[in-house]
Amino acid sequence: xxxxxxxxxxxxxxxxxxxxxxxxxxLTVENCGSxxxxxxxxxxxxxxxxAATEMLYALGxxxxxxxxxxxxxxxxxxxxxxxxxxxxxxxxxxxxEAVIAKRPQLVAAELEWVVGPQGVVGTREQFxxxxxxxxxxxxxxxxxxxxxxxxGTRLEPFRIETLYKSIRQLAExxxxxxRGQQLNDDxxxxxAKSVATVQxxxxxxxxxxxxxxxxxxxxxxxxxxxxxxxxxxxETLGLHNVxxxxxxxxxxxxxxxxxxxxxxxxxxxMDRRRYPADDHEKKLAFLRSDPVTRNMDAVKNNRIIxxxxxxxxxxxxxxxxxxxxxxxxxxxxxxx
Numbered sequence: 001x002x003x004x005x006x007x008x009x010x011x012x013x014x015x016x017x018x019x020x021x022x023x024x025x026x027l028t029v030e031n032c033g034s035x036x037x038x039x040x041x042x043x044x045x046x047x048x049x050x051a052a053t054e055m056l057y058a059l060g061x062x063x064x065x066x067x068x069x070x071x072x073x074x075x076x077x078x079x080x081x082x083x084x085x086x087x088x089x090x091x092x093x094x095x096x097e098a099v100i101a102k103r104p105q106l107v108a109a110e111l112e113w114v115v116g117p118q119g120v121v122g123t124r125e126q127f128x129x130x131x132x133x134x135x136x137x138x139x140x141x142x143x144x145x146x147x148x149x150x151x152g153t154r155l156e157p158f159r160i161e162t163l164y165k166s167i168r169q170l171a172e173x174x175x176x177x178x179r180g181q182q183l184n185d186d187x188x189x190x191x192a193k194s195v196a197t198v199q200x201x202x203x204x205x206x207x208x209x210x211x212x213x214x215x216x217x218x219x220x221x222x223x224x225x226x227x228x229x230x231x232x233x234x235e236t237l238g239l240h241n242v243x244x245x246x247x248x249x250x251x252x253x254x255x256x257x258x259x260x261x262x263x264x265x266x267x268x269x270m271d272r273r274r275y276p277a278d279d280h281e282k283k284l285a286f287l288r289s290d291p292v293t294r295n296m297d298a299v300k301n302n303r304i305i306x307x308x309x310x311x312x313x314x315x316x317x318x319x320x321x322x323x324x325x326x327x328x329x330x331x332x333x334x335x336x
Contacts, residue, residue: 307325
């Protein structure tokens with residue numbers, strides 16, 4: 001087993017921890033360089049980012065969500081009825097006015113570029129001046145500089161612990177610690193099972209490319225850098241990422257990617273239609289028809305794996321993506 005994976009799985013201890021004490025309010029949480037204080041468990045929350053939204057649903061506090069925004073995929077089926085009752089403020093980023101109009105006691109954001117120093121929705125200071133606490137998912141700020149590159153640059157490799165930390169801290173904010181512990185234990189167990197699925201495949205020489213989208217179909221694609229969430233997924237399963245940029249989603253030319261000739265190509269499926277290549281069917285058609293890409297081994301041998309876009313971001317679906325990736329890899333015969 002890979003050393004990094006061994007460290008991940010060491011001490012998971014799937015037996016439940018001792019029952020957590022109730023949250024003592026006012027609660028102050030250190031979050032992405034800020035100290036945020038909650039006088040009570042939020043009764044009205046707005047989420048900017050599908051990952052944060054589904055995290056709250058999974059923690060059983062969806063009834064406290066009064067507005068959502070920034071969605072990539074359809075909601076998980078188990079939350080569809082609940083989600084239908086909550087106002088969608090915007091499919092992409094909402095306006096600052098739309099958010100504060102919901103009178104939230106918490107704004108939970110998935111990405112720092114929407115609520116941060118140069119936030120397209122607003123800065124944390126703007127919200128805090130109105131006595132509205134903000135919470136950013138640590139996975140998008142810890143070990144990362146979001147002021148460099150379109151989607152930020154990783155200073156350190158993504159750590160899965162930041163996902164568990166998001167769940168743990170949000171559970172504490174809403175005083176549902178037992179639910180948070182149960183969710184984290186389940187995610188850790190599923191991660192371990194996914195690793196076990198591919199242990200026998202001998203993937204030491206196997207590689208992959210992760211294509212998120214493209215501004216135009218023929219332009220350089222936005223692909224996963226080597227320190228982000230997709231890299232963590234690939235490395236956890238024993239795959240080598242052919243892209244070595246520190247940027248989260250750098251644009252890399254197809255000639256360069258074709259020369260790297262990855263064993264697998266992973267493409268993102270999403271309901272968002274900001275760019276032409278958001279449509280995974282158009283991605284598939286491009287790969288099979290373009291004179292450069294159609295000769296790649298992964299395309300010729302149909303080693304193309306489709307994952308939901310949200311599974312390629314730090315969310316409860318990251319583990320879904322790992323499971324699907326492991327299952328897909330397990331189904332290929334990689335022997336000559």
